[in-house]
Amino acid sequence: MSKFTHIDDHGNAIMVDVSEKNQTTRTSQAEGFVYMNDKTLAMVVEGSHKKGDVLAVARIAGIQAAKKTSDLIPLCHPLMLSSVKVDFDAQPEQGRIRVLSMCKLTGQTGVEMEALTAVSVACLTVYDMCKAVDKMMRIEGVRVLSKSGGKSGDWSVVND
Template structure:
């Protein structure tokens, strides 16, 4: 037997068989940050960007991305998501927008990758819509904040 879960005894890539796992309610939260200058942040907060409502577009992009995760990440299971939420926190004191994505389902495998993908693509969308007015933007801090459900139980970052 291979010591790796995504490689069989012959060295071939395989999707992990989760058919014997119990279906449980599973959730995961992920975050990311888009740093930008004060003028750009104000435009985003006010919804006055000439391209339109940056956060509304980024929210839709994040939700779509979560649903497309198995198309983007090799060997990732296609999941029947029951909920995807993407929210934003404008943090002027830090010069950034915080993106918070939460995914939920009842199934046999976790949704961390879907939450990470939602947060990442929402950040990328904010960047894409604002890059013409702020070339110094940067994306940082994409990470899983918490997960619940499944055999391994609940987990969350200590510094959250």
Template structure:
């Protein structure tokens, strides 16, 4: 098993020094779900929500969140992302919204946290916009789907 890289020899949290790492193209995909009542999902899909286009707002929120991950997660590096994509899909038969994010860059550290943050904040935005009509929506699971690039190699979640 790998060691925790965010702890120094004294066991203290620290930001990992990536200055000696090679720049490679790195990409990560993550997903999140928001479960809700059929009526809430129908309101989103039909565009009849009084706050406006829920999916458009959640997409922008997810993109913004990916760009701000280093501000939110204490030991994350500030990254120059070259791509952030957030896709939202109404899964009517399951009464939920599936969110998939993709982040990419050419750099010295991975973008897993940025992809997870994008999916999570998009889900939170859906909750925020719809909480007036339904407070018992459920967010989750949130997970990393895949990552590529870097010394640790590629990862793909079991589906």
């Protein structure tokens, strides 16, 4: 079994020292899904929700969340992100909105947590704005789709 990097020899939580790592361009993509009824999905897509443009607000929330990841997740390094993108894909045949994030930087540690945080908060924002009209919404499938850069190289989910 490999040694946990966030725990020292005495079992104490530590922040990993990345000072000796090479700076490389690193990216990560993540996704999540917000399931909702047809009426709610149509309202979101058409922009007719009385609270305003749900997806615009969720995009901003996701971007802000990525920038605040180190404030939310213990032991995450504060990162100088060079790009954060949050996009949406309405999938009415599945009764859901797919939320996709991409985070990028040149640095010494990866951006998977930032991509996951962006997606999670964007999904939560859609939920929050729509909960009054759809009590049965649910968030599922939050996961990393890909990462690139760094010593461990590139990785991506095989099309599934």
